[in-house]
Amino acid sequence: MTNTAQSPRLLVVGSVAIDWVITPHAEREQAVGGSATFCSMAASYFAGVRLVGVVGHDFPDQAITDLRAHGVDLQGLEVVPDGLTFRWKGRYHANMNARDTLDTQLNVFANFDPRLPAGYRDTPYLFLANIQPDLQLRVLEQVARPRLVGLDTMNLWIDVARPSLLRVLGKIDVLLVNEEEAMQLSGEHNLVKAARAVQRLGPHAVVVKRGEYGALLFHGDDMFAAPALPLEDVVDPTGAGDAFAGGFMGWLARTDDPHGEQLRTAMIYGSTLASFLVEGFSYDALGALDSSRIRARFERFSRLTDFRRAELR
Amino acid sequence: MTNTAQSPRLLVVGSVAIDWVITPHAEREQAVGGSATFCSMAASYFAGVRLVGVVGHDFPDQAITDLRAHGVDLQGLEVVPDGLTFRWKGRYHANMNARDTLDTQLNVFANFDPRLPAGYRDTPYLFLANIQPDLQLRVLEQVARPRLVGLDTMNLWIDVARPSLLRVLGKIDVLLVNEEEAMQLSGEHNLVKAARAVQRLGPHAVVVKRGEYGALLFHGDDMFAAPALPLEDVVDPTGAGDAFAGGFMGWLARTDDPHGEQLRTAMIYGSTLASFLVEGFSYDALGALDSSRIRARFERFSRLTDFRRAELR
Numbered sequence: 027m028t029n030t031a032q033s034p035r036l037l038v039v040g041s042v043a044i045d046w047v048i049t050p051h052a053e054r055e056q057a058v059g060g061s062a063t064f065c066s067m068a069a070s071y072f073a074g075v076r077l078v079g080v081v082g083h084d085f086p087d088q089a090i091t092d093l094r095a096h097g098v099d100l101q102g103l104e105v106v107p108d109g110l111t112f113r114w115k116g117r118y119h120a121n122m123n124a125r126d127t128l129d130t131q132l133n134v135f136a137n138f139d140p141r142l143p144a145g146y147r148d149t150p151y152l153f154l155a156n157i158q159p160d161l162q163l164r165v166l167e168q169v170a171r172p173r174l175v176g177l178d179t180m181n182l183w184i185d186v187a188r189p190s191l192l193r194v195l196g197k198i199d200v201l202l203v204n205e206e207e208a209m210q211l212s213g214e215h216n217l218v219k220a221a222r223a224v225q226r227l228g229p230h231a232v233v234v235k236r237g238e239y240g241a242l243l244f245h246g247d248d249m250f251a252a253p254a255l256p257l258e259d260v261v262d263p264t265g266a267g268d269a270f271a272g273g274f275m276g277w278l279a280r281t282d283d284p285h286g287e288q289l290r291t292a293m294i295y296g297s298t299l300a301s302f303l304v305e306g307f308s309y310d311a312l313g314a315l316d317s318s319r320i321r322a323r324f325e326r327f328s329r330l331t332d333f334r335r336a337e338l339r
Numbered sequence: 340m341t342n343t344a345q346s347p348r349l350l351v352v353g354s355v356a357i358d359w360v361i362t363p364h365a366e367r368e369q370a371v372g373g374s375a376t377f378c379s380m381a382a383s384y385f386a387g388v389r390l391v392g393v394v395g396h397d398f399p400d401q402a403i404t405d406l407r408a409h410g411v412d413l414q415g416l417e418v419v420p421d422g423l424t425f426r427w428k429g430r431y432h433a434n435m436n437a438r439d440t441l442d443t444q445l446n447v448f449a450n451f452d453p454r455l456p457a458g459y460r461d462t463p464y465l466f467l468a469n470i471q472p473d474l475q476l477r478v479l480e481q482v483a484r485p486r487l488v489g490l491d492t493m494n495l496w497i498d499v500a501r502p503s504l505l506r507v508l509g510k511i512d513v514l515l516v517n518e519e520e521a522m523q524l525s526g527e528h529n530l531v532k533a534a535r536a537v538q539r540l541g542p543h544a545v546v547v548k549r550g551e552y553g554a555l556l557f558h559g560d561d562m563f564a565a566p567a568l569p570l571e572d573v574v575d576p577t578g579a580g581d582a583f584a585g586g587f588m589g590w591l592a593r594t595d596d597p598h599g600e601q602l603r604t605a606m607i608y609g610s611t612l613a614s615f616l617v618e619g620f621s622y623d624a625l626g627a628l629d630s631s632r633i634r635a636r637f638e639r640f641s642r643l644t645d646f647r648r649a650e651l652r
Contacts, residue, residue, distance in 0.1 A: 121528045215434045218571040239552040242569060251566035251643050256555060258531040290646040321651050330564050331644045333603040338634050
């Protein structure tokens, strides 16, 4: 069910990395990571994906093979022969909800200047993963108006590149952020007020990611709450938000109806793909799916949230 | 729709207090509080309630009047004429999710020894709010076997009265705790493992309260996630967990079918009553409800969690 055959519908621009992940239970030194990697692989179960990013000569061939096997078009993945891939090292706390960054080496990512292959210009769905907002703007200049643009960002850019971030927010449709980022961006302590304030900055929909607590969608005046699936064995949460974005954007790209009810369903597919991601290091678990497993887990979300509309008289 | 007419179905044993609540936006010095107060008032919309607690001579007549107006039977509320009511003072942080206790004066609550009026013995539903576990055991000794016993506790008792707590856990049906308490009680960092371990201690159902993130129900092998309603104006969260317990226990007592689907619906009624509670100081908002407002908000929870079961082929 990977969509090698269909014409690519989702363009993903972001980081491709090699992570060193330490958890209370295990450790992996050469874990392929990066927002674009996880997002693309998650989305690949729903739509054809094009990836734009940069790696060095040390990026494993196996990861290239794996992404291609998922139908991800890597024409936009720049390989710098004399450079090293972006590296991140982190350690998770006992409850797996918090982590400390131990080391970051930007390497070739420091000079990332996303240049889209000519054939990518008219991809109808675009996800701008977390990179410097000026680069996100530069990508938007290179595409014809997509049907929908999703965007992620981080506390660093809210802090040091707010004017550029505000410019890009005026040009996108869906912002995906975590709670702290929504509050920092808006200056509001209350999450509903924060999300509404962020909507006034441009995006008609705001997805607030809350990790193990799920995610909230603010769309127009509407609200939707997607739970996270409570899991007994979380192996590595690195990239859960990116897998969420991949499931979310992938579903919208597949159905090509990015409104109302489909946004809600996309939230559940985002949660579904994120729930798989955390069950393995890197994309071990995310990469090994098929439509029947995804369907079955989507159904677990249905059951997790289903209740009888009992009347109080 | 308060149930003054129907025969009392729910017995609530817990604290009755006067709180001094400070939030970033406002302050109330004489706020009627206490777990039994909030729980009873919330449950009163669903079933007749009996309250067992203790207050001093300083407890406001108006609160007695308000509870009676909600049909709460106060025969079990002991008034110590030469004593003072339990007092708690706390200050909420900017985001209203965390708080510091500034002062606690147990007063008459220090010698609370719950004695049930003879007529209370056969109440079919029992909620043991957070009090010392030996006192909870003492209550259980005074009742005929109820249809269902719910219980709340706190980190202090897990710490200093674990043997008594384990004894009482072996005799109850539903435990309502927060995440930290579930983990502390079980020694597990993973919430699912923690809840399953707590189930093995006795209660067939465990409700994990997560504040603004909602609540999870673990029932047998089943899981259910209830969101909290994202609210733009939270006035005072004090007692939200107690109002949740009241809505939850009240619905079970009303329907008298404390299994499967009704437990899920009870979770949503718990969330519904908690969402009202936080909209005012003390029981200002909780006390002013009627069935049509409760129904309308229950429907908001339906809409908040509803999504289309779209097929991935």
